[in-house]
Amino acid sequence: MSARIDPGSTIFFRLTIDGESLGSFNGCEGLSSQVEIEHRQEGGNNGFVWALPTRVTYSTITLTRPLTADTKKVAAWISSVTTGIKRPTGQIAALRADGSEVAQWGLLDVLPVSWRGPRLDPESPSVATEVLEIAHHGFTD
Template identity: 30%
Template sequence: MATTATPQPGAPVDPYRAYNFKLLINGITNGHFTEVSGLEVNIAPLAYREAGNDRVRSVPGQVEYAPVTLHFGLTSSRELWDWVNAAARGTVSRRNVSVVLLDPAGTSEVLRWNMINAWPTRWRGAHLNTLAQEIAIEALTLAYEGLDLEAGGATAPTPA
């Protein structure tokens, strides 16, 4: 009978690489993103004093999800611009957005963060400079209502 090896305490485990990821919007790979920043969950602690006791305990309060900023190369695609522009005109289209971390070879999914009901709150155009020789990068900031983490091979949540 074969047994699977389990990591031993103190045994080195290589961390995942930050450069192998893709972004899915409503389950579809969308664009070439160079950076994703701001994935964050904050749970505010609330002070609670028990009756007949001088001890103050902390209990979990409201959960807040920090905005996420996506950086991507400027292309002729209007899909993300149209999403932002619709929100600016009062028609907010909430979408499920997944950040998918890939293995070092870039072939298999190892982790997935699902941002539930995301919508654009900010767009920043590319910095243009005639003396530079770099890629034009735009930025899109998203607000979202929930964040789930799934391990390898997961599927995207169904669109809202």
């Protein structure tokens, strides 16, 4: 009998930009796209209305994690935007706890949108986390 992989196991996400890893993240939200539809009525055809695809839009992706040594890689990438916008390709890989890959998404023309560091409050001790938001122009292989 073959070993069954538990789909409910802990998943983490690795972000790479042009092949360089920016580290692993605990949370990933916003991997989505939407096709805008234009409706057209055809004269003499009362059975349905044509639904024609027009523009595809992609949501921004939000990645979260506790602060790590890889935080400086994210800061360097964001700082590079000030010297000229280069829109590299990126990849997000969903990995199991043992490092095996569950799925991956290639991203075209990636751009950092925002970064939020930890809230440093001695009255509310919690894990110091960072949040990275990125935009892209679509998915690729």
